[in-house]
Amino acid sequence: MVQLLKVHGSQNKFFILDQTELKTKLSQPELVALAKHITAPGNGLLDGADGLLVIDSSDHQDALGSMQVINTDGSIASMCGNGLRTVSRYLSDKFGKDAFKVETMDSDLDVHREADLADDVPTFSVEISPVSFAKENLPFDNLGTDTLINKEVPQFAPGLKFTAIAVPNPHLISFVDEETMHSKTLGQLGKMLNDPNDYFPDGVNVSFAQILDHNKLFVRTYERGVGFTNACGTGMSATSLAFCLNHPDVADFDEVISVYNPGGMVKTRVHSRDDTFSIDLIGNATFTHKIEIPDDDLHANNLDHAKITETGEQVAYLKFVEGLKSQTVK
């Protein structure tokens, strides 16, 4: 029997599988098949999730483990900010350390335990980097520019300005008014740019942001490989950077920015050193369920004998969300 976890960061939900606990590790095709199955809202487990986070060992210096992110459609994401917080908590509990690195596809990222956001809401801070605006790193094409920073792109949506940032997974961001935030535009644009299209050949995560106040945002994201999500950690991080760059009158580098989202709230801090940007993403790392599945069943992608136990942590998280409601009113 191996234990899996159902977890969330800002209610961006994932399953965590620790390959090091298995007698025989799952192969990459087995992992992709499991990710597609277990995260499916209909025939998966616990009403599905946005992705599978695979933990494995790492031989990199100071890294307690590695994280691979598999989206619900089976595509691989280079990074996942909400997911990394939950993986950090898992590794922190397992090895009894509060500050360490986690190996991700493109870099080894610093993570550490933070003061709880609210009573019984375990909280972690994770580094979001490397950051790039370059067309080849997103990648994008046919926009007549090498970087897209606060520019109108009428083909995407008339009247809106867009910023494209890789952190290192790709994000497209627009600051919008309340009406646009709740219109159909985000869903239509997200779908258009994640179906085969002339602009983002690998797809892109699309976020709309509303400025609520000084250092205060509301962000909604249409995720690549997923669709609408309660929250996207790298999306909120990239949006915080765009906020500091495009709206310097209401956003400060190195200060805490509160980012509200449909799943709750996170905090970010954007740093700029010698033309290099990085972001700290601080938020909950909640384990909602423990799941036990026989090893052989996992290899066979059979979820029929899963034994599920609730942790009870969601109660404290929902109380925290309830308390946020008064704060998002302008």
Ligand SMILES: N[C@H](CCC[C@H](N)C(=O)O)C(=O)O
């Ligand atoms: N939800 C994730 C991002 C997943 C990214 C994925 N959708 C992609 O880039 O393909 C987060 O919290 O950062």
